[in-house]
Amino acid sequence: MTSVNDVPTEAADDDNAAPSGYAAARLRLLQEDARSGPPRRSALAALTDEWLAGLFGTGVPGTALVAVGGYGRGELSPRSDLDLLLLHDGTAAPGEIAALADRLWYPVWDLGLALDHSVRTPAEARKTAGDDLKVHLGLLDARHVAGDLGVTAGLRTAVLADWRNQAPKRLPELRELCEERAERQGELQYLLEPDLKEARGGLRDATALRAVAASWLADAPREGLADARRRLLDVRDALHLATGRATDRLALQEQDQVARDLDLLDADALLRQVYEAARTVAYATDVTWREVGRVLRSRSVRPRLRAMLGGSRQAPAERSPLAEGVVEMDGEAVLARAARPERDPVLPLRAAAAAAQAGLPLSLHAVRRLAQAARPLPTPWPAEAREQLVTLLGAGRPTVDVWEALEAEGLITRLLPDWERVRCRPQRNAVHTWTVDRHLVETAVRASTLTRHVGRPDLLLVAALLHDIGKGWPGDHSLAGEVIARDVAARIGFDRADTAVLATLVRHHLLLIDTATRRDLEDPETVRAVAEAVGSVGTLELLHALTEADALATGPAAWSSWRASLVADLVRRVAAVLTGDEPVDPDAAEPTAQQERLAVEAFRTGGPVLALHTQMEAAPAEPADPEPLGVELLIAVPDRPGVLPAVAGVLALHRLTVRTAELRSLTPPGDLPGTVLLLDWRVSAEYGSLPQAARLRADLVRALDGSLDIVSRLAERDAAQPRRRGVVPPPPRVTVAPAASRLATVIEVRAQDAPGLLHRIGRAFEAAGVRVRSAHASTLGANAVDAFYVTGPEGAPLPPGEAAELARTLEAALTTGTGDD
Template identity: 75%
Template sequence: MTDSADDTGGYPAARLRLLQDGAATGPGRRAALARLTDDWLAALLDRAATEAGVTGVALVAVGGYGRGELSPRSDLDLLLLHDGRADTGAVAKLADHLWYPVWDLGLDLDHSVRTPAEARTAARDDLKVQLGLLDARHLAGDPELTASVRTAAYADWRESAPKRLPELHDLCQERAARQGELQFLLEPDLKEARGGLRDATALRAVAASWLADAPRGGLEAARTRLLDTRDALHLVTGRATDRLSLQDQPQVADALGAADADILLRETYEAARTISYAADVTWREVGRVLRSRSVRPTLRGLLPGRAANRVERSPLAEGVVELDGEAVLARAARPERDPVLVLRAAAAAAQAGLPLATHAIRRCAAAADVRPLPEPWPAEARDELVTLLGAGAPTVPVWESLEAEGALPRLLPEWERVRCHPQHNPVHTWTVDRHLVETAVRAAALTRRVHRPDLLLIAALLHDIGKGLPGDHSVAGADLARTIAARLGFEARDTEVIAALVRHHLLLIETATRRDLDDPATVGAVADAVGDTGTLELLHALTEADALATGPAAWSTWRAGLVADLVGRVAARLAGEAEPDTGGADEPTAEQERLAVEAGRIRGPVLALHTRAEAPAEDGAAPPVGVELLIAVPDQPGVLPAAAGVLALHRLTVRAADLRTLDPIGDGRVLLLSWRVAAEYGSLPDADRLRADLVRALDGSLDIPARLAERERAYARRTRPALAPPPSVTVAPGTSRTATVIEVRAQDAHGLLHRIGRALEGAGVCVRSAHISTLGANAVDAFYVTGTDGRPLSEEAARQLAEAVQGALL
């Protein structure tokens, strides 16, 4: 060992001056500190090698130091290479001359002494060693030794990548489980948390394997931001720490020139989100490549022509297909002529539990600059947004992809205000924007409890949209929600309901936990604010979804009980007003009467198919269309399931429907069915074919249940089942004085209405009218039924009927 006091030279003073220089910051200061340290260590090696009489050595920087990224308190990762010809004792003495001066300055040191062969063996045995060598940088000594190790490290890494990359992915996953997601933590670890510096380093290693590469947009800027924040943290605390604690955030923000700690956290979260998204996309691509390589080479090329490389493309929606585990655009898709495509693709991906391909989002986003969605949105766009929000947990990664690729601000400009907005209340698990999406996810599981799932899901997405604005965020948010809902194309009444839900989203939980529920004034105030039982029902579900999405401390059995008690009292107060009977129908139009007369004359079904533009066409492109299908059929058993089954066989989705019975025409009554339908994908079927199949279905020559079962089996083989709550079938009390109302709330699916119709027919009840609504992915249907005597069902008969219908849907 040598006298290390003579080995520091002017390094400590020069280092201190550099760190105190306010003009030197960011990447420039890290590079300057690395160069300063390089020069000092190179001088140490030259002198130590001379004193120890050793040749054939090289000093190599690895890890972060190898990348030239020295933060003020970073440790030094050093590898002393030797060619193996020198005496072991001499090499050890040389190492002491290098390491002790570093320790004497109080710097952390991670060191090793190896021959090139030993370094290569260590890398093969230890993934972390192998990753460090990928950043090896020559400092001093024999450059050939360093070059040989670097060359071998990269060759070994690329050769072993199919085995080592899954191991690296597992390490990243384990670390994320321990440390959490940086973008949501109030006191994040800038290095270890998911989306931190270690993940950025892992992406560099993936790129070095040549198997996949990370999305480059913003990635380097995000990594630089985290490094700058760590530099400021080291200088503020005087410690080698990576945890950005609450007490240090104001000083770190000041050091970085941020106005306050909230802005610091928001910029940190944005950087972490960029890295996390890049990691998701990159690891997905790695999985795809490795799956493709798992096919044995001997199996390739057995099929002639292009069939040998054919990959199945399964349709998901119009213009959207599943390909190799992702939702992608179909070959014929034209986003520049179809502004709804981005929402349709996102909804289809979420419903299928698939990631939405990056290139698909980018194509749609670029097209939106040329042809944005019209305002107000067409009904299809609104339905697709509701479908996306109603998909449950798969909504989150699809939503994050839209945001990361810049598509979301084009759809919802107000989102930028809450994006990455921190919440300092420790009860909150998420940032404001993610909390809104999580609330929609929770609300999706509650859609069977409400009469308007679409209003619930939109209100869930917007309930905190006013955060970050001056004043009460509920008041500010209600104004924003009103503007947004109108832009989305909701009718004026629905827009006011959404605004009311946002305005009062804290009313139930705050009243239930802070007021005396036995005081009539308490219940009266809530009833006055809510206004009607429909809004109360939605507000109850939104309250629960909001609390569940906040964090485990925000909802409990006790709180749920208090809120339910309050809701029950308010509902009783509101029920004092007479409810209108909605079981009737408006007078038929002239065309409906004409169809009914014709159906009575020919004693068979008559169809009329109409299309209408929902928005004016631009640039010669075809506008979105709504399709109305009118069917008149002489009253007979099985009309509803037969008609619904035929539509399902022809891949027509029912968006809304109405069934009514017209007065006797000719020899008997006529049933009139009015449908609003859309093709799942492809073109609309021919009206004559629809009528021919309906005739066969009614006379029994077309076995619809068998055909639908066959279709469902084929569909299940190529798609993933949607994650949806079970169906709910209930008897709506007091809704009608002349009929029993059966309400069905379920996930929209192939043949759903057909199964409901068969169950009602099998129960022997008369369907006086039916009102069908498909809201996003949710079907909300009401059937007004009577017994054969024309009277409402008894309480027991109604309960049995509801159970029978529910049994048919499970």
């Protein structure tokens, strides 16, 4: 392609210089599948240079057209802005400069290209850069396009000199700017809809690292950084072409198309590439800013040290021992001078554990030396290696940074080869905050706070690290994870008994939370099944702690005081079975005095009777107000059709979330005929305060006699709910849980949570003529996961065929909305 300096003055009349000629050439370039990635970005920048040089023509003496920012770097994506500076030395008349600017800017606007432009003298550009850090950053990438090369070269030299001279002031400002942006945009390597440019680990951070290097004060780890930047730019190019817009946000609905355009298997493969690139940039950012801080600190203390040492130019570096072969120096964990990683295969784990225990970062030099020289561990690992791994996992929050340092240099997958399948693996579930691998480390961090609650903290921490390791394989990740956990446990040196416990923990890591929130804990079969799966009180203790750590590490929607209380209740019941105490049949249990009183009053009045009281969490060890677990709502009403949907509808109208619901029939004392239906619900307010019992009762009376149109009222609320554009929730799924209970048929419902969902389900059950024995409602993010224990009219479980038909009917009703018809 013709260089800028070779463009003749007649280029303004050439077809390629005319807007239509440039537009056509640009379109052809963007449609060339064979030329993508860096070659296309460079070609697009060169094509644009040639066009703009043609528009500039002979220009005006003492003027130059300068590309800055991304265009200055030659990184033009299909919809990138053109960042241009019209530079002049101040000798030309203002009218000439204005005319030249019009000749440049208007054709750009006519083509609909985004333009960020300015007109300045070199002195003005330097002053603006001194006042605005973002302007200074853009000028660091200034590149000559047309005109007086000397004017551009002079500005570049001055801007770079200013940047280096002002680095002690500018770099802390740049770091603060990066941290503020990360706080707003989040971490690119964990977001399902990331901003490729602004999120932490994105293109902005990669550009910031270039600016740090230009200061000559510090430099970023270069290995893999250029490739990571290229991958992020390639994804952005494909995103621009797929959407036709200048967007940097990789939305869910665009990911499949972008993956296809990049010849990737699917959207998950795309996200994994993005996450890997972001992780490389983020780690380089952390290391670089630590080095900047170290250099700036050393500069500030060097004069004082020199004076203290009598004018000596070299101050001795302080080194404090941390562990065998590991010392602290200048705020980092480094290898001791006598350390020999080639002779000490445990040194990588020992150094990592020592760093995490001391709350220090592991120095880049140390990690790279370990990665290059350390011998592989024998199989099985020696006891010290296993102990150091447990120490690392139990160090709490500092474990995360140390683990990421090891992972950046490939040491984790060398120690645990199965880690490769979960590394940077996305989780397409709004409940999950992290990728699979980071979630596993976060679970270990959470488990480290629970090690005082279990007899074998080492098994808890390793189980936390491995519980989702099966997500890298097809099928049920718990089953796959059990196999992997056995292999890993044996490799790292656990004996057969401990290996079996770890395999059980991984296999059943969801058992307690699923059972507690979706099963009837009063059903003896429920408790016996859990006891049989767990096998021992010690394993139950570990599983309880793992359940809490897993949920806390998942995200804010996965754990609450309510879920904690349900799991604790289940654990108490299972522990009783494991120690020889069998659960009793709930139907044989005598009603409480309050339940009996409500039943009598409901029978005598012929209408519903309500009682509410707040349940509180046990007071913590430190003085604090106990947290409310919810409100227990007891309702007694003469048995009649339509009670469940009526109660559920009234609660929905009052914006009460149902957490659990149990139903049972009571026969009033004496010779009084008939039965009373007792509903024991635990509810909480979506927001605001709880309604008064009198208001609930009044609306329930109206719902039962038909004067309150619940269906219409809930439909109005549903219509008013804000909906996210372009996002269609997955259809509901209704299944029968086989062998879950000997007393009832268990129907599981998974659906998009919405006002009145339980009301619609209750109406469908009423229409099918089945009796709901108990209900267990749970909400995870936007998804409702409910389980219903149902029987036929005579109180027996449904035959398999009827149960399957009921599930299909309920699923159809929830899919089409006919449950409200």
